[in-house]
Each structure stands twice: as structure tokens, then as C-alpha cells.
Amino acid sequence: MTVSFILNGEDVSAKARSVDRLSDLLREAFGLLGVRSDCRCGRCGRCLVFLDGRLVPSCIVPAFSVRGKEVVTIEGFAQTEDYREMVEGFAAAGVETCGFCEAPKIMAAAALLERTPRPLPREILEHTSSAPCRCTDPEAIVKAVQAVAELRARRLYRRAGQ
Amino acid sequence: MLASDVHFAKDLADALDIQRRRPGILVFAGGTDILREQGGRGISLPAELLCIQSIPELRRAGLTERFLEIGAAVTVAELLELGDSALPPLLAEAVRGIGTPAVRNLATLGGNISCRSRFMDSWPALACLDGLVELRDQGGATWMNVNRLLGEDGKPSVPVGGLLTRVRIPLDRWDVHALRKVGPRSYPTPETAVFAFAARAEKGILAEVRIAFAGEIGLRSQALESSIIGRSLPLSSREATSIAEGYKSLAEPLPEGLALQFGSLLDGALGLLSS
Numbered sequence: 001m002t003v004s005f006i007l008n009g010e011d012v013s014a015k016a017r018s019v020d021r022l023s024d025l026l027r028e029a030f031g032l033l034g035v036r037s038d039c040r041c042g043r044c045g046r047c048l049v050f051l052d053g054r055l056v057p058s059c060i061v062p063a064f065s066v067r068g069k070e071v072v073t074i075e076g077f078a079q080t081e082d083y084r085e086m087v088e089g090f091a092a093a094g095v096e097t098c099g100f101c102e103a104p105k106i107m108a109a110a111a112l113l114e115r116t117p118r119p120l121p122r123e124i125l126e127h128t129s130s131a132p133c134r135c136t137d138p139e140a141i142v143k144a145v146q147a148v149a150e151l152r153a154r155r156l157y158r159r160a161g162q
Numbered sequence: 163m164l165a166s167d168v169h170f171a172k173d174l175a176d177a178l179d180i181q182r183r184r185p186g187i188l189v190f191a192g193g194t195d196i197l198r199e200q201g202g203r204g205i206s207l208p209a210e211l212l213c214i215q216s217i218p219e220l221r222r223a224g225l226t227e228r229f230l231e232i233g234a235a236v237t238v239a240e241l242l243e244l245g246d247s248a249l250p251p252l253l254a255e256a257v258r259g260i261g262t263p264a265v266r267n268l269a270t271l272g273g274n275i276s277c278r279s280r281f282m283d284s285w286p287a288l289a290c291l292d293g294l295v296e297l298r299d300q301g302g303a304t305w306m307n308v309n310r311l312l313g314e315d316g317k318p319s320v321p322v323g324g325l326l327t328r329v330r331i332p333l334d335r336w337d338v339h340a341l342r343k344v345g346p347r348s349y350p351t352p353e354t355a356v357f358a359f360a361a362r363a364e365k366g367i368l369a370e371v372r373i374a375f376a377g378e379i380g381l382r383s384q385a386l387e388s389s390i391i392g393r394s395l396p397l398s399s400r401e402a403t404s405i406a407e408g409y410k411s412l413a414e415p416l417p418e419g420l421a422l423q424f425g426s427l428l429d430g431a432l433g434l435l436s437s
């Protein structure tokens with residue numbers, strides 16, 4: 001079947017078999033290799049994408065089900081100011097990742113700030129657990145996400161004051 | 163078999179019509195349980211699927227004075243976004259324990275209740291809260307207490323062929339409640355189970371009590387609960403011990419490790435009524 005959807009801001013169509021996972025479609029039909037397809041059971045988080053604005057593990061999403069929806073992968077998200085801010089926040093807080101989990105952790109943190117502008121440490125750890133990995137110091141992640149939240153809050157405050 | 167025919171129902175009438183024309187079609191909500199244990203390269207799905215995520219009637223949630231009503235295709239993440247003022251704490255705690263936030267963005271409450279392979283995390287809480295589910299088929303709608311989803315063999319006995327459309331939870335006052343998840347937390351394994359407990363007192367007397375535990379099998383005995391009701395509070399330690407004894411045979415079908423955990427969680431819950 002042909003599946004038409006919005007991918008990283010563009011209208012696209014692809015032939016998808018009913019056995020295809022979204023993660024495989026993104027890698028194979030669109031060459032988006034930032035989406036990994038490692039565990040194939042929704043646990044490792046390396047295939048996270050935004051689906052209609054919600055972070056989901058794309059390996060447990062059948063390709064046919066994204067018909068008419070909007071998908072943003074790390075490649076698309078990396079073009080945004082939100083991404084750049086988060087990367088800077090991670091670097092400033094000394095977050096060191098193994099490389100595999102950095103992109104999904106950044107996406108998970110961004111998804112959290114989208115709905116919870118001032119998250120508690122518990123919420124940060126809970127949300128970044130969508131991309132579980134032992135490589136990272138949890139305290140550094142909390143520091144990074146809170147610093148980005150603070151930066152955004154100050155910016156909003158300044159704008160409101162103008 | 164591989165899926166060849168995917169039906170996206172546009173509304174409830176359409177979904178029921180598809181089910182009538184294609185008996186046995188697999189209902190696909192978030193798909194997280196259907197795909198959970200399929201680690202291979204391709205997905206294996208039955209020949210026909212009925213996708214229900216976009217059915218407007220199943221995507222609503224609302225609060226009245228007496229109950230909270232949740233459409234079956236409301237995701238667990240959306241449910242949590244209703245907030246602590248709308249969600250009974252026992253249910254909020256239960257669904258907060260489901261998977262990771264990313265899984266909760268796909269997983270639906272209806273799918274959590276409808277799993278047939280084992281009980282998922284919401285059932286013990288819903289059982290304690292006297293939750294009801296609406297099941298629809300061509301014959302009409304039936305409201306059913308979630309307890310009736312517990313088969314005599316302790317396994318889930320979700321009716322086949324219909325559609326779970328709504329979940330209704332009475333907003334009764336519970337004075338004491340507790341919820342604990344045991345075993346691996348963010349992925350259901352044979353060692354994962356959820357214990358839920360709720361009790362209400364009237365004038366120092368235990369007026370209502372609910373105790374439910376579920377993983378691969380579910381435990382709940384309304385007969386045992388009735389035998390506890392009416393006692394004066396606080397319970398004496400002798401009473402608490404004899405109640406716990408009564409539950410021992412109920413826990414017999416559980417693997418030893420889980421039976422022990424059930425015992426100590428029950429002791430903890432009864433402790434709440436003893437002090």
C-alpha cells in the first residue's frame with residue numbers, strides 16, 4: 001500500500017508493506033539513519049520520533065498507521081532552535097553520552113519541556129527513561145534540562161516585559 | 163499470516179459495521195501490546211485489522227459529578243494529562259507505571275484492559291474503584307464491571323468479537339488506598355504484577371474494602387472482602403493476621419515469589435487499617 005504523510009515538514013509517500021515498521025521505512029525508504037531499529041520492541045528508545053507532536057518508539061509503530069500524520073525524526077528536529085538549545089544545555093552541564101542515546105535523550109527532554117516548562121528532577125528522569133542507557137550521569141541530565149527550562153522561562157519573561 | 167487489509171474506522175458506527183462484516187477482525191488501538199513481543203524484522207499481524215485510534219467517540223474523556231468516563235482509545239499519556247484533580251489517585255498511580263512516557267503516548271486504556279495474554283497494570287486499580295467497561299457489538303451496548311474480566315481460572319476473560327468503547331469510574335471517596343507494582347517496572351514480565359487496595363470507613367467501622375492483585379493471573383475475592391467489612395477500626399493485629407490467613411489460599415495459584423510479595427503487600431495494606 002502507499003502511505004502518504006508529512007516527514008520532517010515535507011509531504012511524502014512511500015510504498016509500505018503491512019509487515020513494515022515505521023523505523024525500517026524511515027531508514028530504508030528515506031535514508032534517515034538517525035532512526036535506529038535496534039530492539040524492535042519499544043524498549044531501547046533509539047528509534048524515537050515525534051508522531052503528531054508526540055514522542056513514540058517508531059519500531060512498534062506499523063508503517064501503515066502513519067497515513068495522514070506528521071513524523072519528525074532527529075534529522076528534522078536537529079534543524080530547530082529547540083534542538084540547538086538542548087544540545088548546548090547538554091554540553092554546558094557536562095552530559096556525556098555514548099552517542100547512541102544522545103539524540104533520543106535530547107528528543108525526550110524536548111518533549112517534556114513542550115508540556116512541562118518547569119519539570120521536576122523526577123519528571124526529567126522519568127521522561128529521559130524513554131531512551132534508557134547507563135552511559136549518562138542522571139544528575140547531569142537533570143541539570144541540563146533544568147538549565148534549558150530556566151533559559152526559556154527567562155526569555156519568555158523578557159518578551160512579556162517588552 | 164500477514165496483514166493485507168487494514169480498515170481505518172472513521173466513527174463508531176463504521177467500526178461496528180466493519181466488525182459485523184468481518185467477524186474475528188483484530189482490533190488495533192495503540193498496537194503496543196500487539197507488537198510488544200515481535201522482535202523480528204517484519205511485523206506479523208492477522209489478515210485483517212480494524213484501526214480504532216481515530217474514532218472520535220473513543221477519544222473523549224469527561225468528568226461528571228459522579229464518575230469519570232474515558233473513551234477506550236484515549237492514550238495513557240492523555241489520561242495522565244487530565245491531571246490529579248480529575249483522576250482517582252489509584253488509577254493515576256497505576257497508569258503512571260505503564261512502560262515509558264514514549265510507550266504511553268501510543269498505549270490506550272482500552273488496549274490495556276483488553277489484553278488477553280495477561281492482566282496489564284490498570285486492572286487491579288479499576289477493580290478496586292468498581293470500574294465499568296462498555297462493550298459494544300451489533301447486539302447493542304453492555305456495561306460490565308471490570309471484575310467480570312477475571313475468568314474463573316484467574317486469566318483475563320475479555321469477551322471476543324466486540325469493541326470496548328468506554329470506561330466509567332465512580333468518583334467515590336476512599337479513605338485509604340495503596341498501589342504497588344512488583345517485578346520489572348517498565349515492561350511486563352511473568353514477575354511483574356500490580357497490587358491495589360482501597361478502603362472506606364463510616365463511623366469507625368470498615369464500610370468497604372477492595373483488594374486486587376494481578377499479573378499473569380488476577381486475584382480478587384469479593385467473598386473475602388465481604389467477610390472483612392463491618393469490623394471496627396483500627397483492626398487488631400490478631401484480626402489483621404486472620405484476614406491475611408484467609409487470603410493465603412487465594413494466592414496459591416501464584417508462583418512462590420509473587421505469593422510472598424502479595425502476602426507482604428497485603429500485610430502492609432492491612433497495617434493501614436490497624437493504626
Ligand SMILES: Cc1cc2nc3c(=O)[nH]c(=O)nc-3n(C[C@H](O)[C@H](O)[C@H](O)COP(=O)(O)OP(=O)(O)OC[C@H]3O[C@@H](n4cnc5c(N)ncnc54)[C@H](O)[C@@H]3O)c2cc1C
Nearest residue numbers: 191192193194195196261269270272273274276282283326
Ligand atoms: C516497551 C513496552 C513496555 C510496556 N510496559 C507496560 C507496563 O509497564 N504495564 C502495562 O500494563 N503494559 C505495558 N506494556 C503493554 C502495552 O503497552 C499496554 O498494555 C497498552 O496499554 C496496550 O494498549 P494498546 O492500545 O497499545 O493495545 P493494542 O496493542 O492495540 O491491543 C491490545 C489488545 O487489546 C485489544 N484491543 C485494544 N483496544 C480494544 C478495544 N477498544 N476493544 C476491544 N479490544 C481491544 C487488541 O485487539 C489486542 O488484543 C508495554 C509495552 C511495551 C511495548
